[in-house]
Amino acid sequence: MAKNEKCNITDSELCKWLEKECADCFINSMKDKSDAENALENFKVTLSLLPENIDDLLGEDCCFCVEDKQKRNGYAIIDMGHSEPENKRGMFFGLGKKVRQRIGSLMPFSISICRRCKSNFKKLEALKWVSLVLFIGIAVGLCFIPEINAVPALPYGVILIGGIIGYIAGKALSQFFLNAKSRQTYFNVFEIPVCAQLQEKGWFTVQDNNRVTHFLFSKKPMMKKVSELCKTAKEPQEQIAHTTNAED
Numbered sequence: 001m002a003k004n005e006k007c008n009i010t011d012s013e014l015c016k017w018l019e020k021e022c023a024d025c026f027i028n029s030m031k032d033k034s035d036a037e038n039a040l041e042n043f044k045v046t047l048s049l050l051p052e053n054i055d056d057l058l059g060e061d062c063c064f065c066v067e068d069k070q071k072r073n074g075y076a077i078i079d080m081g082h083s084e085p086e087n088k089r090g091m092f093f094g095l096g097k098k099v100r101q102r103i104g105s106l107m108p109f110s111i112s113i114c115r116r117c118k119s120n121f122k123k124l125e126a127l128k129w130v131s132l133v134l135f136i137g138i139a140v141g142l143c144f145i146p147e148i149n150a151v152p153a154l155p156y157g158v159i160l161i162g163g164i165i166g167y168i169a170g171k172a173l174s175q176f177f178l179n180a181k182s183r184q185t186y187f188n189v190f191e192i193p194v195c196a197q198l199q200e201k202g203w204f205t206v207q208d209n210n211r212v213t214h215f216l217f218s219k220k221p222m223m224k225k226v227s228e229l230c231k232t233a234k235e236p237q238e239q240i241a242h243t244t245n246a247e248d
């Protein structure tokens, strides 16, 4: 039995993905019936752009471990976009936000990450700051030396130099750490094999993507498994039409 006979996309892939009460569902608030159908068509295009093994990203094992995979401790979240489906009205599935034309699909990919890999990301970020704070601290300490303190403006110069050395040392240290830990952890999202497939299919990170990808970390995933939806979306079109008719 259909979840909502009044809705023309009921029980579709989009309906299952949104998993909302009909009263709270944005599809319900659409004035034009064809908007809901367009949203479903667009969503199916998005699904068709995902590799078959996409759910591996949400698996029990860490996706960031290069070898010797550890158990998942949480998720690394990254927004990725795709130019398809062609975005005409700034509306894409479920979110109803205005987006730039270059993005037709937007997904908050959630990727299993272990404690060790997450700690590698955190340490890498911390190294830059620790070094900066350390050297500025040393410089401030030097300013208490009477010979330095006595010369006008010299303390400012010492602190500035401390800051510059701290910044450069922080860069060097994090580079060193990055090289050392690259044998353990993938630091760029597209080094992860499933994500490399996403990139091949045209997905890109919404933010700049340097050697180290910037992730948000979360205990809960921001997306759910989709491979089942991908499979049904590939099935012939009539099936949905047929289901709808059968309910009339």
Ligand SMILES: [Zn+2]
Pocket (backbone or CB within 6 Å): 062, 063, 064, 065, 069, 070, 113, 114, 115, 116, 117, 118
């Ligand atoms: Zn790991």
